[in-house]
Amino acid sequence: MRKLLTALLALGLLATQHVAARRDAAPRDAAAVERRVEEILGRLTLEEKIDLIGGVDDFFVRGVERVGLPRLKMADGPAGVRNFGPATTMPAAVAMAATWDTELVGRVATEIARDARAKGVHFLLGPGVNIYRAPMNGRNFEYFGEDPFLVSRMAVAYVRGVQSQNVAATVKHYAANNSEFDRHNTDSVVDERTLREIYLPAFEAAVREADVAAVMDSYNLVNGVHASQHGRLNNEVAKREWGFGGIIMSDWNGTYDAVGAANGGLDLEMPSGKFMNRANLVPAVESGKVSRETIDDKVRRILRTAVRFGWLDREQTDPSIPRLNQQGRRVALEAARASVVLLKNDGGVLPLDRAKIKSVAVIGPVAYPAVPMGGGSGRVEPFAAVSILEGLSNALGTSVPVHYARGLPTLGEMAEATEFTTTATGGEAGVSAEYFANPDLRGEPAVARVEPRINFSRLARPFPQQSLSSRWTGYFDARAAGRYEVFAASTGEDAGFFRLRVDDRLVFDNWSESRALVQLATLDLAPGAHKIVLEQRGKHGRLGTRMQLGILRRGEMVSAEAKALAARSDVVVVAAGFDHTVESEGADRTFRLPVGQDELIGEVAAANRNAVVVVTSGGGYDTSEWLARAPALVQAWYPGQEGGTALAEILLGDVNPSGRLPVTFERRWEDNPAHPSYYPEPGTNRVVYREGVFVGYRGYERSNTRPLFAFGHGLSYATFRYGNLSIRPAANAAAPSPRRPLYEVSFDVTNAGARAGAEVAQVYVGDNHSPVPRPVKELKGFAKVFLRPGETRRVTVALDARSFSFYDAEAGRWRAVPGEFDIYVARSSAQVELRGKLRLTRSDVPAG
Numbered sequence: 051m052r053k054l055l056t057a058l059l060a061l062g063l064l065a066t067q068h069v070a071a072r073r074d075a076a077p078r079d080a081a082a083v084e085r086r087v088e089e090i091l092g093r094l095t096l097e098e099k100i101d102l103i104g105g106v107d108d109f110f111v112r113g114v115e116r117v118g119l120p121r122l123k124m125a126d127g128p129a130g131v132r133n134f135g136p137a138t139t140m141p142a143a144v145a146m147a148a149t150w151d152t153e154l155v156g157r158v159a160t161e162i163a164r165d166a167r168a169k170g171v172h173f174l175l176g177p178g179v180n181i182y183r184a185p186m187n188g189r190n191f192e193y194f195g196e197d198p199f200l201v202s203r204m205a206v207a208y209v210r211g212v213q214s215q216n217v218a219a220t221v222k223h224y225a226a227n228n229s230e231f232d233r234h235n236t237d238s239v240v241d242e243r244t245l246r247e248i249y250l251p252a253f254e255a256a257v258r259e260a261d262v263a264a265v266m267d268s269y270n271l272v273n274g275v276h277a278s279q280h281g282r283l284n285n286e287v288a289k290r291e292w293g294f295g296g297i298i299m300s301d302w303n304g305t306y307d308a309v310g311a312a313n314g315g316l317d318l319e320m321p322s323g324k325f326m327n328r329a330n331l332v333p334a335v336e337s338g339k340v341s342r343e344t345i346d347d348k349v350r351r352i353l354r355t356a357v358r359f360g361w362l363d364r365e366q367t368d369p370s371i372p373r374l375n376q377q378g379r380r381v382a383l384e385a386a387r388a389s390v391v392l393l394k395n396d397g398g399v400l401p402l403d404r405a406k407i408k409s410v411a412v413i414g415p416v417a418y419p420a421v422p423m424g425g426g427s428g429r430v431e432p433f434a435a436v437s438i439l440e441g442l443s444n445a446l447g448t449s450v451p452v453h454y455a456r457g458l459p460t461l462g463e464m465a466e467a468t469e470f471t472t473t474a475t476g477g478e479a480g481v482s483a484e485y486f487a488n489p490d491l492r493g494e495p496a497v498a499r500v501e502p503r504i505n506f507s508r509l510a511r512p513f514p515q516q517s518l519s520s521r522w523t524g525y526f527d528a529r530a531a532g533r534y535e536v537f538a539a540s541t542g543e544d545a546g547f548f549r550l551r552v553d554d555r556l557v558f559d560n561w562s563e564s565r566a567l568v569q570l571a572t573l574d575l576a577p578g579a580h581k582i583v584l585e586q587r588g589k590h591g592r593l594g595t596r597m598q599l600g601i602l603r604r605g606e607m608v609s610a611e612a613k614a615l616a617a618r619s620d621v622v623v624v625a626a627g628f629d630h631t632v633e634s635e636g637a638d639r640t641f642r643l644p645v646g647q648d649e650l651i652g653e654v655a656a657a658n659r660n661a662v663v664v665v666t667s668g669g670g671y672d673t674s675e676w677l678a679r680a681p682a683l684v685q686a687w688y689p690g691q692e693g694g695t696a697l698a699e700i701l702l703g704d705v706n707p708s709g710r711l712p713v714t715f716e717r718r719w720e721d722n723p724a725h726p727s728y729y730p731e732p733g734t735n736r737v738v739y740r741e742g743v744f745v746g747y748r749g750y751e752r753s754n755t756r757p758l759f760a761f762g763h764g765l766s767y768a769t770f771r772y773g774n775l776s777i778r779p780a781a782n783a784a785a786p787s788p789r790r791p792l793y794e795v796s797f798d799v800t801n802a803g804a805r806a807g808a809e810v811a812q813v814y815v816g817d818n819h820s821p822v823p824r825p826v827k828e829l830k831g832f833a834k835v836f837l838r839p840g841e842t843r844r845v846t847v848a849l850d851a852r853s854f855s856f857y858d859a860e861a862g863r864w865r866a867v868p869g870e871f872d873i874y875v876a877r878s879s880a881q882v883e884l885r886g887k888l889r890l891t892r893s894d895v896p897a898g
């Protein structure tokens with residue numbers, strides 16, 4: 051009996067670990083939901099309805115007590131519940147995608163939603179599903195990578211996880227929001243086929259497959275129209291074509307016109323009804339510019355969502371969920387382990403052998419403190435986070451000493467150490483600063499003074515409040531000829547506009563677009579004084595919250611302590627990469643690693659043959675200066691609060707790396723298919739997506755350009771073999787649904803290595819006979835397979851009509867052309883293991 055009880059208890063404990071859908075859901079009966087919605091709608095006045103479609107207090111929708119509608123609370127995702135205090139910080143979305151594990155991502159999302167329930171949050175503002183087009187986008191870490199199929203699978207898993215807890219997921223940012231520079235004004239010019247094949251599928255999947263509750267429109271314009279009033283995308287595509295019955299909300303301050311937005315499909319303006327308010331909409335309704343039905347439809351969508359998730363029938367706050375969520379913490383660790391990608395491992399330097407190493411050094415700006423997340427609204431504050439240094443030190447305990455050096459000064463220290471004089475010769479120490487009360491440096495400055503250096507941050511140095519633009523002029527004395535690194539750090543949008551001239555040559559031009567939060571350039575300077583002119587413009591109050599300028603001589607940046615430590619240690623882990631002050635929403639980042647890091651990695655790798663480079667970033671970066679010298683490279687992404695523990699386990703071989711790249715890493719930025727058209731056409735706001743559907747690996751394969759690391763790439767400590775490919779019609783192919791499986795691709799995967807591990811088998815489809823140019827191959831299925839040493843498993847991946855189709859823009863529909871298709875079973879887009887063919891017949895697909 052006791053045994054039975056113990057067993058039951060164990061089962062009970064297990065059950066709580068894997069949280070299934072909650073039981074506090076509201077009626078499933080659609081007709082009953084609609085009746086209730088109509089009943090409430092009928093009791094609301096026009097004014098009350100209009101009040102409902104504009105947010106309040108930054109993150110709320112007003113409640114109407116009289117009809118039982120509570121005030122609805124929102125909080126940012128996607129890697130945790132950002133607002134209302136600390137929360138479990140999961141790995142960033144790009145890291146979630148790197149797991150290629152939809153089941154795990156579903157559990158991550160479930161835990162995020164449990165944190166939301168603990169905080170009484172109704173709407174989680176995630177997932178972000180914008181496509182990775184270029185490594186510089188400051189928000190890449192918030193998204194799921196470059197491939198629409200992978201992004202869609204992640205989006206569906208995430209939305210289902212969140213909504214299983216009766217929290218509304220919000221898929222964002224709709225649409226074609228693929229950069230952060232000047233994000234309110236850029237116009238993404240994208241042809242219809244490219245929109246449908248690359249930029250919309252994840253939204254479509256979130257709506258059609260996962261029944262997502264809300265969609266957030268993006269800031270940018272799409273083909274000339276702001277997303278928040280884009281009738282075609284909102285009304286025709288999302289609502290009519292995909293049957294979206296939920297809420298389309300604006301991004302924060304991303305609404306531009308009351309009538310335009312009301313008629314253009316926006317249901318909820320956030321964070322306030324700046325446009326969609328009584329003053330604008332009551333007269334618009336009375337004059338017939340906006341119909342009553344249009345307003346009712348928006349309110350219905352809000353009410354429907356509230357009924358659907360049970361918000362009218364119970365408190366959203368679930369007091370049974372601890373705010374410091376241990377279950378979430380476990381999932382965060384599991385996800386971090388699964389997301390790390392081993393990019394390079396020459397000579398088997400990894401895993402480190404505990405028995406052989408006598409000393410480890412952890413060097414670099416990302417070693418400590420932990421860098422769990424990038425910056426902006428996607429940043430989450432964890433209760434506690436494990437840094438790479440702590441992770442390794444915890445894992446090795448007292449057996450092996452783990453030494454630490456930062457290796458580089460902070461940006462603030464670099465700016466503080468950069469000295470100027472007011473004139474080329476004989477001037478005083480410092481820079482001449484001029485502050486103007488207008489945004490374009492016009493006329494006499496309101497304040498003029500000499501300042502010691504250019505190093506403003508929120509706390510460091512006061513900034514004249516009335517200022518809208520400013521200029522600093524000074525002379526930098528290059529004591530010796532050589533290469534110098536110059537950086538300028540700003541706050542991004544609102545105050546991120548600056549330009550720098552060195553000896554009258556324009557070095558940084560961030561004047562109309564904030565190209566990088568922290569700009570970086572290498573200059574060859576002759577000895578002597580060099581004229582520096584830095585100009586900045588921005589909003590009241592925001593200007594001066596951060597403006598730092600530093601100039602540093604190459605060869606002098608890395609600390610002597612770090613170099614000595616690298617030379618005397620058995621192994622060095624270089625913790626490099628970006629952080630929330632360099633890679634963030636509101637601005638882009640550089641392709642190069644932050645200032646000094648190329649030199650740091652180069653110096654460490656020169657001093658120690660066993661240099662393992664671990665990079666924290668949302669995507670690709672320039673490795674050209676040091677990769678040949680570093681035997682191992684590990685991609686950490688932003689690994690969340692448990693990242694340090696997971697990385698240590700991987701470096702030490704306790705966990706076998708199983709992450710795979712959800713993006714292509716380019717050798718040079720110039721190689722990226724979006725390179726020629728990532729920035730607006732000169733003198734315009736138009737960003738023309740010239741590469742069309744050939745984004746990421748689709749583009750590299752088309753132009754025969756070898757990337758540095760291919761999409762899908764990732765090494766393991768095990769070795770996997772593939773065999774026995776078979777392609778046959780799907781067993782249940784009779785069911786008439788557009789997503790019904792047509793073919794099944796089956797093959798064996800064997801772990802031929804000595805360690806247990808997981809392989810990500812990828813299935814790509816190629817079409818050589820369609821009337822439009824198509825990529826060599828496109829991802830259409832994948833499976834993450836866990837295998838013990840020697841174990842073989844048969845994997846089956848289903849292909850449906852979409853797997854073979856392109857979007858026929860003229861006909862306005864998806865179309866698969868009967869004929870022969872290539873099937874590739876691959877370890878990455880560049881490493882095909884098995885090849886086959888299938889012949890699609892006319893009876894397989896609808897006539898066309």
Ligand code: BGC
Pocket residue numbers: 126175222301302427
């Ligand atoms: C971001 C959104 C976010 C919102 C609320 C905006 O700046 O673009 O993704 O959900 O702020 O924080």
